[in-house]
Amino acid sequence: MTEPYVILIGLEVHVQLLTRSKLFCGCSTRFGAPPNTQTCPVCIGMPGSLPVINRQAVQLALRTAVALNCTIPRSTKWDRKQYFYPDLPKGYQISQYDLPLSHCGWLEISDPKGAFASKRVGITRAHLEEDAGKSMHDEAVGRADSRIDLNRAGTPLLEIVSEPDLRSPAEAKCYLTELKLLLGYLGVSDCNMQEGSLRVDANINLHVGTADGPVPTPIVEVKNMNSFRAVERALSYEAERQWRLWQELGVRLGEPGGHKTTRGWDEGRQATYEQRAKEESSDYRYFPDPDLLPVVLPEETVESVRASLGELPAALRARLETGYGITPYDADVLVNQGRALVDYYLAVADACGDGKTACNWIQQGVLRWLNDRQTTIDAYPVPATEFAALLKAVLAGELTTSRGREVLAEMIDHGETVEQAMKRLGIERVDEAELETLCRRLLEANPKIVAQVQAGKEKAVGSLIGQAKKHNPNADPGRVKDICLKLIAGM
Amino acid sequence: MAITRDEVEKVSLLARLLLKEPELEQMTGQLGAVLEYIALLDEVDTANVEPMAHPLDVVDAFRDDEVQPSLDRERALANAPNRDDECYRVPAVLGVT
Amino acid sequence: MISLLDHTATILLRQLQAGALSAVELAQAYMDQIDRCDGTVKAFLHIHADSVLEQAERIDRKRAAGQPVGRLAGLPVAVKDLLCQEGQLTTCASHMLGNFHPPYDATAIRKLKEADAVLLGRTNLDEFAMGGSTENSAFQKTTNPWDPQRIPGGSSGGSAACVAARMAPLAVGTDTGGSIRCPAALCGVTGLKPSYGRVSRFGLVAFASSLDQIGPIAQTAEDCALLLEVLAGHDPNDSTSVNRPVPAYSLAVRRPLVGLRLGLVREHFGEGLDGEVEQAVREAIRVYESLGATVAEVSLPHSRYAVATYYIIASCEASANLARYDGAHYGYRTKEPAMLDELKHQRKQLHEAGDSAGLEALDSALIRMYRCSRSEGFGLEVKRRVMLGTYALSAGYYDAYYLKALKVRRLIHRDFQEAFKGVDLIVGPVTPTPAYKLGEKADDPLAMYLFDLYTASTNLAGLPGIAVPCGFSTGRLPIGLHLQAPPFEDERLLRAATMFQQATDWHTAAP
Numbered sequence A: 001m002t003e004p005y006v007i008l009i010g011l012e013v014h015v016q017l018l019t020r021s022k023l024f025c026g027c028s029t030r031f032g033a034p035p036n037t038q039t040c041p042v043c044i045g046m047p048g049s050l051p052v053i054n055r056q057a058v059q060l061a062l063r064t065a066v067a068l069n070c071t072i073p074r075s076t077k078w079d080r081k082q083y084f085y086p087d088l089p090k091g092y093q094i095s096q097y098d099l100p101l102s103h104c105g106w107l108e109i110s111d112p113k114g115a116f117a118s119k120r121v122g123i124t125r126a127h128l129e130e131d132a133g134k135s136m137h138d139e140a141v142g143r144a145d146s147r148i149d150l151n152r153a154g155t156p157l158l159e160i161v162s163e164p165d166l167r168s169p170a171e172a173k174c175y176l177t178e179l180k181l182l183l184g185y186l187g188v189s190d191c192n193m194q195e196g197s198l199r200v201d202a203n204i205n206l207h208v209g210t211a212d213g214p215v216p217t218p219i220v221e222v223k224n225m226n227s228f229r230a231v232e233r234a235l236s237y238e239a240e241r242q243w244r245l246w247q248e249l250g251v252r253l254g255e256p257g258g259h260k261t262t263r264g265w266d267e268g269r270q271a272t273y274e275q276r277a278k279e280e281s282s283d284y285r286y287f288p289d290p291d292l293l294p295v296v297l298p299e300e301t302v303e304s305v306r307a308s309l310g311e312l313p314a315a316l317r318a319r320l321e322t323g324y325g326i327t328p329y330d331a332d333v334l335v336n337q338g339r340a341l342v343d344y345y346l347a348v349a350d351a352c353g354d355g356k357t358a359c360n361w362i363q364q365g366v367l368r369w370l371n372d373r374q375t376t377i378d379a380y381p382v383p384a385t386e387f388a389a390l391l392k393a394v395l396a397g398e399l400t401t402s403r404g405r406e407v408l409a410e411m412i413d414h415g416e417t418v419e420q421a422m423k424r425l426g427i428e429r430v431d432e433a434e435l436e437t438l439c440r441r442l443l444e445a446n447p448k449i450v451a452q453v454q455a456g457k458e459k460a461v462g463s464l465i466g467q468a469k470k471h472n473p474n475a476d477p478g479r480v481k482d483i484c485l486k487l488i489a490g491m
Numbered sequence B: 001m002a003i004t005r006d007e008v009e010k011v012s013l014l015a016r017l018l019l020k021e022p023e024l025e026q027m028t029g030q031l032g033a034v035l036e037y038i039a040l041l042d043e044v045d046t047a048n049v050e051p052m053a054h055p056l057d058v059v060d061a062f063r064d065d066e067v068q069p070s071l072d073r074e075r076a077l078a079n080a081p082n083r084d085d086e087c088y089r090v091p092a093v094l095g096v097t
Numbered sequence C: 001m002i003s004l005l006d007h008t009a010t011i012l013l014r015q016l017q018a019g020a021l022s023a024v025e026l027a028q029a030y031m032d033q034i035d036r037c038d039g040t041v042k043a044f045l046h047i048h049a050d051s052v053l054e055q056a057e058r059i060d061r062k063r064a065a066g067q068p069v070g071r072l073a074g075l076p077v078a079v080k081d082l083l084c085q086e087g088q089l090t091t092c093a094s095h096m097l098g099n100f101h102p103p104y105d106a107t108a109i110r111k112l113k114e115a116d117a118v119l120l121g122r123t124n125l126d127e128f129a130m131g132g133s134t135e136n137s138a139f140q141k142t143t144n145p146w147d148p149q150r151i152p153g154g155s156s157g158g159s160a161a162c163v164a165a166r167m168a169p170l171a172v173g174t175d176t177g178g179s180i181r182c183p184a185a186l187c188g189v190t191g192l193k194p195s196y197g198r199v200s201r202f203g204l205v206a207f208a209s210s211l212d213q214i215g216p217i218a219q220t221a222e223d224c225a226l227l228l229e230v231l232a233g234h235d236p237n238d239s240t241s242v243n244r245p246v247p248a249y250s251l252a253v254r255r256p257l258v259g260l261r262l263g264l265v266r267e268h269f270g271e272g273l274d275g276e277v278e279q280a281v282r283e284a285i286r287v288y289e290s291l292g293a294t295v296a297e298v299s300l301p302h303s304r305y306a307v308a309t310y311y312i313i314a315s316c317e318a319s320a321n322l323a324r325y326d327g328a329h330y331g332y333r334t335k336e337p338a339m340l341d342e343l344k345h346q347r348k349q350l351h352e353a354g355d356s357a358g359l360e361a362l363d364s365a366l367i368r369m370y371r372c373s374r375s376e377g378f379g380l381e382v383k384r385r386v387m388l389g390t391y392a393l394s395a396g397y398y399d400a401y402y403l404k405a406l407k408v409r410r411l412i413h414r415d416f417q418e419a420f421k422g423v424d425l426i427v428g429p430v431t432p433t434p435a436y437k438l439g440e441k442a443d444d445p446l447a448m449y450l451f452d453l454y455t456a457s458t459n460l461a462g463l464p465g466i467a468v469p470c471g472f473s474t475g476r477l478p479i480g481l482h483l484q485a486p487p488f489e490d491e492r493l494l495r496a497a498t499m500f501q502q503a504t505d506w507h508t509a510a511p
């Protein structure tokens, strides 16, 4: 690192949990319904209505918290976070303040290309809360008012707050990618940023190296980032901006003018801009919600959740690397595709007995195909058993790699087995004995070439390969070469 | 702990109330008197006393994750002071999401 | 001859069941009485004039056809205007909800409907149940049926007054710090605040969620038992309603308690207690002794802190519960055209001045909408409590006020636990004095708060408490006896009150 400062980034991620109904009422959480068609007295905050906790939301939150290696307290409670906003119909958000569902966890991130060393990013806390509705401003028609849709109000959110352990925008992006992957493996959220089911706010400042030790610059909270890429860019921009500002003004955190501020990311201008504080000051007047009872989380419950987590990305990567002999990079590529693809890979690798080959073929043959069609592995037309049969044929030398690809294309296009596809392409298996007889005949017919090889010109054998192909188009060039050289050596 | 007029004004903003004279003056006096009375609690030794936010020591009231019918939109919006066919309308908000 | 209206609900129900009386006759009798009396008492905010007879007819038809009917079939019930009733105006005696029609029924209302009660109308209260005199209603001042110059007590003043004036045999009230028991005592009727969690709060417009409880007001404890039986029970829509079986209160109520041990609260017989009230209460205790009860003095050492503790906790919860009334989604909004004009004007000014920061900050219009709507929509007492609660929860004050109050609440709770180790019930006065004059404490909120001195701690501890008529002042104003029991001993309370009412006739007196 050549910069005279260290970047400190902490992320606050809100994810919508995959429940059918809202956190405190029975309204559907389905995205995209017409405005104000998924509300009831509870989520509109009508006088007299009362919240009742959705058991599944607690379950999903707990799953996530355990997977994030968090400490789970014996019991957790609900608090009211009070502020006035038209998308918050009760005038308070039911959230968790001083006794969150979980705290003190970590998530390990690493860069398979080695841009930074693996590290554990601290998770300060992960707690449950209800989402707010949506405000839409009607600038176009020149009206001086906003429209409020409360469909989203009351949707369960898990807020996951990290420690300021991230040291670069790239690390921040990696953390988000890993977190999203984990949530996908856990089946707790679909993490769709477009639909708002995953939202990221970032806190960033610098520790500038000085003769008196590191000096912190004022913390900035960055909002309105609509993709992980945007997060990375916004943070890069912000780090540079803070560095410039430090050089110009030298204001440190906590000094006059050095309080925390909020900035938005402008995707069009690729810049952050100052946002006015939502309120004169954020005095949320948290206090325990008297409408809700505490939730007890006995050790047995936590343990049974832990036992039900399944294999998570980090463990899966390690198993692929050690058990299947593939590189960390390849393991990462596969695991990032999600559990279903990994299962496909495992089935193929186990059946063909060569993890490395299976990995190469799946990256070349399967991932590209899925990517071109923007689809997932369950739409892939070749079953794992057939894919494995193909690889076996290739590994046995019955098919060259390029012939193998042609076979695979046939299998995909016509939904055929390896056998059928090979027949269609007129490929027959050439067995080893047959090939050896052919090679023997060719050597007998070409003594010059034998002499050249014996004189050390191994390349001369190449013309035999062409002749062999003429006699039998299914002959594997590599095998022909190997057999010929072996026979010549034995002469 | 007497409360000042300035504090009352600040709290009124926090509570989204608007107190004009002579209400502000009156409120300052009345809140002051109530707070003075409440200071009675200072004489209670509460060291090592667990706070009691609720009379029930019951826990765990859940509902199952089942979708129930929502309100018909017309009924949901029926009490709105200002609305259109689909939404509530309020004076412009900033930082819209 | 005893008039129909002097009968208790229990007797009326028996006559209805026997076919000696039709629901329509009964409903008509009460409607007539309302016509006669409510001009003075002003107990009702609205009367379901167009549907009362219809409801009654439907029940008579059901009965005539031999169909099964609900447990209160044909009995008229008046309901405090704080419980949501689908499609019916539910104002909470506030301009804020002056035009609010809930799209749903409170659980208590649903249960009354299922019990085939005839819903008479909605009774007056202190705005959002904040007050002890019903003078804080935005719409009208209810008077005490025993003396129109005096308050009926509050906040369920309309419910207590309408039972006292025989305009309803049964009424539903709510009690957060004494709001059923105080008006019941001051109006000479019986009022029960059930154990916290006994009756669902779903649809009860919240004042202070950890203290609020719905309960019955009637002529006798036996009638209260009848109504409680219908109201009580677990409700999956209210997390704080308790899943315990509901005893058959109305069957148990006439079984006297043998070996009853009463605890007399030493601290409740000191400074501030009116002499006549004290005398009546002590006389009531002698009645119990004559019935075989033993009386011991008990101490609730923290009782002098109950009012302060109560006002902090109730106001803090209220400040949050009432945040939803902001003019955005329902309820009162300050005059829109004025707001929009002002906004337009402001926009133009800022634009001309080239003040882009100012333009960005234009949602101050929203804040102004909030502040105007709330200030115009709420009455003074509500504003006071919202202010107090907001202040007590705000940064820097939380520990000194709210947290401190929660700790004292624990001590108050422990006092009761200690006391109940040696006694079955705790007895004392309901209010320090009989009903005071309208306007007497209007400018002194603190004096009004202190009227809850004997009742607020019941709510803090979640106990059941009942007010039973036990005498009159020389000015012929009713005096109430207060009985409290351990949590979920509502039945014990009702039986003890019935024992008293079988031995006395204070509850039969009508104004």
Ligand SMILES: [Mg+2]
Pocket (backbone or CB within 6 Å): A095, A129, A159
């Ligand atoms: Mg949050």
Ligand SMILES: [Zn+2]
Pocket (backbone or CB within 6 Å): A022, A025, A026, A027, A038, A039, A040, A041, A042, A043, A044, A154
């Ligand atoms: Zn809902």
